Amino acid sequence: MPASRQKQSESIVRNLFEVAGVNIGGNAPGDIRVKNPAFYERLLRDASIGLGESYMDDWWEVDALDVFIDKLMRANIKQKIAGSWKLRLLTAKALLLNLQSRARSGKSVEAHYDIGNDLYTRMLDPRMVYTCGYWKNAKTLAEAQEAKLELIAQKAGLQPGMKVLDLGCGWGGFAAWAAEKHGCDVVGYTLSKDQVSLGKQLWKGLSVDMRLSDYREATGKYDRVISIGMMEHVGPKNHRTVMKVVNRCLKDDGVAVIHTIANNKSLLHGTPFIEKYIFPNAVAPSLAQLGRAIEGLFVAEDLQNIGPDYDPTLMAWWANFDKTYSEISHKYDRRFYQMWKFYLLAAAGASRSRDGQLYHLVLTKTGRAQPDCRKS
Numbered sequence: 001m002p003a004s005r006q007k008q009s010e011s012i013v014r015n016l017f018e019v020a021g022v023n024i025g026g027n028a029p030g031d032i033r034v035k036n037p038a039f040y041e042r043l044l045r046d047a048s049i050g051l052g053e054s055y056m057d058d059w060w061e062v063d064a065l066d067v068f069i070d071k072l073m074r075a076n077i078k079q080k081i082a083g084s085w086k087l088r089l090l091t092a093k094a095l096l097l098n099l100q101s102r103a104r105s106g107k108s109v110e111a112h113y114d115i116g117n118d119l120y121t122r123m124l125d126p127r128m129v130y131t132c133g134y135w136k137n138a139k140t141l142a143e144a145q146e147a148k149l150e151l152i153a154q155k156a157g158l159q160p161g162m163k164v165l166d167l168g169c170g171w172g173g174f175a176a177w178a179a180e181k182h183g184c185d186v187v188g189y190t191l192s193k194d195q196v197s198l199g200k201q202l203w204k205g206l207s208v209d210m211r212l213s214d215y216r217e218a219t220g221k222y223d224r225v226i227s228i229g230m231m232e233h234v235g236p237k238n239h240r241t242v243m244k245v246v247n248r249c250l251k252d253d254g255v256a257v258i259h260t261i262a263n264n265k266s267l268l269h270g271t272p273f274i275e276k277y278i279f280p281n282a283v284a285p286s287l288a289q290l291g292r293a294i295e296g297l298f299v300a301e302d303l304q305n306i307g308p309d310y311d312p313t314l315m316a317w318w319a320n321f322d323k324t325y326s327e328i329s330h331k332y333d334r335r336f337y338q339m340w341k342f343y344l345l346a347a348a349g350a351s352r353s354r355d356g357q358l359y360h361l362v363l364t365k366t367g368r369a370q371p372d373c374r375k376s
Contacts, residue, residue: 009040020075022068030067034060047081052273052346056338065341066315069349109233111280113170113192119332120171121198122324123317128171128202131229131259132358133313134306141316144309149177152226154375155302155362156257158182162223165189165249167215167242168230172199172208178226179206187222189215216241218249224257225250231260232284236268239285239293247297247365255371256298256363261310261356262286278343284356298363302373307357314348 014024023031034040036059042050054060062068072078124130125142133144134151152174158164160183166175169188172195178184185207190196196212203210215230225246234242246256261284269275270283285293294300321344325337332340350356362373 006037006041009044013040013043016077016080020071020077022071029064030071032060032062032068044081048271048273049276052342055342056335065345066349069346070352073350073353073355109191112278114194117194117198118328123321127173129173130170132306132310135309135312144313149174151375152257152259153178153182155360155373156224156226156255157371158184158224165218165222165225167218167227169210171195172203172210174226174228175208176203176206179208187211189213189218215245218245220249221251222249223251223254225254226257228259231258233282235281235283236289239289243293243297252365253368258361260285260359262359263356277339290361294363299366300361301364301370302362304360305357307351310351310358311348314344314351318344
């Protein structure tokens, strides 16, 4: 690269970062140190992928990655670095294809959730809950996750003997909570082989039936339908499909609770770095997209935003992963460590800046009396 072009790229990036309160070579929290001057051009060319990959390649370092990302988000830097034409192809691809079709969904889930239970058992709480906790009265990750599970149980109005459907059940954390604490019979659907394998070990003896199958295959009628952290993975072309499945499986007097990360505006695809390395084909819905998905199918009884609680959840996951990494470093190399660190701490910074939200939607069918769902 010509020296003049490199200097120009460096000048542009320095100016953008200064607007965000980030000094290159500074000593304040969130300031970065650039180790490879090719970083500047790479960032301008490849946007989020360039930022993340150059971090994975040790081209730059920072003492507080979450603070750095928080500052960039608050200054709206991501809107000022559009990246190359290759990144814009993601939008065209999302428009033309159903990236979360039945044929593609299994591979997308496998790419993240089946990389190894040895990683997730170290990073998550004992109930293996891989979604935002609820920290109102919690001091630990385990307390925050149990508080979140109970909050959803209360919103759903769980009672002993109820049949509950858990779409996108993960390792079965909520299913087990509903069975153990509320006497429910729970059927859960997931496409992750590792989740089903470990979940069946963890929750044997409880009335939890974990099925390795697509949410679209769900059958039967249930008193309650719960979905925790699945809407982020189904894609815009399938939001309505999910709600039709919920409607089909929910009894007329039932209650559904949807827990989902949400974007502040409607998008067709996720952040390119996250799509490439962490959650292939995942994109969180906006409130507008959720509204369109439930229109004519459900009454929205309650909406709560616990988005700020994702920051401490992600920081707790990072602390657990970092603390135990040496136990699994033989399987997950240094580049993976950098990638996972960037994923967790960048997400924490984004949550702190309110770039994303976490909604709880309580839904009923038209005609049902309003449930007592306003729990906090």
